[in-house]
Amino acid sequence: MLDLRHVAEHLDEVKRELARRGFRDDALFARLADLAEKRKSAITTTETLRAELNQASDAMAAIKDKKSEEFAQKRAELRTLGDRIKEHEGALKEIEGELEDLLLVLPNLPHETTPDGKDEHDNVEVRVVGEKPTYGFEPKDHVDLGLGLGIFDFERAAKISGARFVVLRGLGARLERALMQFMLDVHTGEHGYTEMWTPVLVKDTAMRGTGQLPKFADDSFRIQGGAPYDGDPSKEPAASSDFYLVPTAEVSLTNLHAGEILDGAELPFGYTAYTPCFRKEAGAYGRDTRGIIRQHQFDKVELVRFCTEEQGLDELERLTGHAENILKKLGLHYRVVALCAGDMGFSARKTYDLEVYLPGQGAYREISSCSYCGDFQARRMGARYRPAPKQKPRFLHTLNGSGLAIGRTMVAILEQYQNADGSVTIPEALRPYMGGLERIEPVK
């Protein structure tokens, strides 16, 4: 969420910056500016009346004889005043409610270092790491490889769950588990992250905190009933008592510090967690229907960092490096691209995508997305830090990135490490996690 004050006082600048990412809505901005004005005057009015009432009430407390004529008369007077205050407060509440609704649908401002551009074609390649592997044969894609190895079972997955699901069998399931362990060990052991294990069923407030709601409700799986009603009067109890399946552990991890004030001396720090992730993939009909690139349920090890405003950009480089380190250790060829303003996610100010090379497709595909969100998420969830004792709290700056998406890592390993006979070599770094296994052989 953007700062109301900032938006109201720099409206044209905000409009210009949001236009960079393709967000244009003059009517919304006009309404916003109007409401911001109304809010101020409504506050002034109610507070003036309040002050009057408080003063008069104190005076009544001083009257000794509560049965006197004077007392009764004052009471009658103040009753009217109280009613007026309630009216004004109701109006103010309505204004603030509408303002918040508007602010919640505004995306984050792109950082000045984020390149201009409309869509993925305008993304900027930052660096290429490793060499594009060459094969003395026609490389297969991960589906043919996985089926040949007997580690994928799409038919049985469809039987129990439908399209966009997979069952991993034998060494495939083992590989999934190995990757999870390997990634968590590297991030905790070498990059200083604290390992967390979190719920994956969260309340709507958590989804709002990181920016999935209210705008992207259609992309999320919603579980009817069960969640505690938080007493938010702007919503029906039924609407807010649903759980959501997290689309990424970013939701669980970042919201951990909602409503808190952290000690600035602790910053920066990071959390890592393995969780399953759930996405409807609405609007992706027909895309990546083959294989396990795009599933309704997938595993991911996530990285989340909290820092100060000053640390933000450096932290993005650092976090991106941590995710890259996994690819490097696995010996996977990849490239880093800076997303252009038009291709960035809702909550991001600046994003690097890590794209791993897939010989089966002859293309680079996203395997991690590392974003710097500034104070956008922290303001939505009220997560702050105190820079130094006695200083005023400020909103935290948050970052998140996949480290990495496990299914896509498996795809990359299968494709990049494939051999002419259809076997797949296990990257050395992973062998300790695979019981020393060096390669997976095709089934007869």
Add this chain to the structure above:
RNA sequence: GGAGGAGUGGCCGAGUGGUCGAAGGCGGCGGUCUUGAAAACCGUUGGGCCGGUGACGGUCCCGGGGGUUCGAAUCCCUCCUCCUCCGCCA
């Protein structure tokens, strides 16, 4: 699922209708003392919003929401969370 109990400032804890944003203690910070430290003593120590260049003023916040009242941390309703006991269970 059933029956009870409780939620107050960083923490502990008092407050049961009126100058209470809230006693007291601990912790934190600053100071006195000390060669240094401890102890002791003194002072200080929440957040949001509105106005003001500022000193500061106003207002709201005692788990969340709503209500009663001239006035609520204190009374009522409701939700949430935690604790104890019973039942059930991976």
